[in-house]
Amino acid sequence: MALDDAARQGQAVFDDWLAGLRQLYEVITAQTPEVVLVDEPEPVRAWTESAAKRWQPDAWSRHACDLTLENDPVPRKQAWVTTTQVNFCALAFPSVVSGHPDQAALLVLGHYLRNAWLHRVIREQGGAYGGGATQDSGAGVFKFYSYRDPRLGDTLDDFRRAIDWVCSSPVDPDALEEAILGVISGLDKPRSPAGEALGVHQERLFGRTDAYVEGLRQQVLGTTAEDLRRVAETWLANGEAAEAVVTSEAGAASLAARGFERFELNG
Structure with missing residues (x-):
C-alpha cells in the first residue's frame, strides 16, 4: 500500500x-x-x-534471520489502467531457478522464440514497438512480453500460439545456433573492472561460482532441438500462467470478458 x-x-x-x-x-x-x-x-x-x-x-555478531512471506492469492489476470494509447502485455509461467538442469534450455528457448517467431508476429505483423520471451532464473519464471503495442488480446493469444508453434514445428538449426550464441553473449558480456568485481561478489553470495558459470555455459552450448521442445512442453504447454497488461480504460473493458480484474495505475 x-x-x-x-x-x-x-x-x-x-x-x-x-x-x-x-x-x-x-x-x-x-x-x-x-x-x-x-x-x-x-x-x-x-x-x-x-x-x-x-x-x-x-x-x-548478527546472523541471517528467517524471512517468512505470506502466500496471499493474487488475481492471475490483471489489467492496470492508465492514460495511454498503446499497451504493454505480459504472460508469465512458473519455471526454474538458477542451478536447475532445465535452466540452460529455457534460456536458449527465450532467445529462440523471440528471434524465430515473436519478432515477426508481435512486431512486424502486430505493430508493437518490441516484444519477446525470456527465462528469469532469479524469479523462477519464464516471461513473454510486448511494449508499446497497439494490440491487446491478440498479443496474449500470440504468446500462447508461440508455445504451440515450438512444440509442434521442426526446430530451425540456424535459429537454434543464433539463440545459443545470444545466451553465451549475455554470459560473457564485458563489464567495468568495478562492475566485474561487484558482480562476482553478488553471484557468490548465491553460490554461483566460476565453476557454476562455466557449467552453465557448457549446458547452453550443448542445448539441442529436443531440449527446446522438452522444456516448452514441461514448463509452458501445460503450465498455469499469470497475465498482466498496462492499458487504457477501453483496453481494460475489452478484457473483462476474459476474466481480467481492473486496477488503477496512479501517477
Whole structure:
C-alpha cells in the first residue's frame, strides 16, 4: 500500500502501514552487515586497517534471520489502467531457478522464440514497438512480453500460439545456433573492472561460482532441438500462467470478458 493511500484511509490504517515498515526495518537490521570495497591494492589495505579499528566485533555478531512471506492469492489476470494509447502485455509461467538442469534450455528457448517467431508476429505483423520471451532464473519464471503495442488480446493469444508453434514445428538449426550464441553473449558480456568485481561478489553470495558459470555455459552450448521442445512442453504447454497488461480504460473493458480484474495505475 502506498503512503498516500494509507493516509487517506484513516489513522488506524496508517498506523498499521507504519508498523509494517518498522517490522521490515527490524528484519533488515538484524542481518550481519557486509562491506565490499573495490579499489587499487594500496587503498584497499589502508581502508581495511581503518575499518578493523572502527568496526567492533559486536557489529558482526548478527546472523541471517528467517524471512517468512505470506502466500496471499493474487488475481492471475490483471489489467492496470492508465492514460495511454498503446499497451504493454505480459504472460508469465512458473519455471526454474538458477542451478536447475532445465535452466540452460529455457534460456536458449527465450532467445529462440523471440528471434524465430515473436519478432515477426508481435512486431512486424502486430505493430508493437518490441516484444519477446525470456527465462528469469532469479524469479523462477519464464516471461513473454510486448511494449508499446497497439494490440491487446491478440498479443496474449500470440504468446500462447508461440508455445504451440515450438512444440509442434521442426526446430530451425540456424535459429537454434543464433539463440545459443545470444545466451553465451549475455554470459560473457564485458563489464567495468568495478562492475566485474561487484558482480562476482553478488553471484557468490548465491553460490554461483566460476565453476557454476562455466557449467552453465557448457549446458547452453550443448542445448539441442529436443531440449527446446522438452522444456516448452514441461514448463509452458501445460503450465498455469499469470497475465498482466498496462492499458487504457477501453483496453481494460475489452478484457473483462476474459476474466481480467481492473486496477488503477496512479501517477
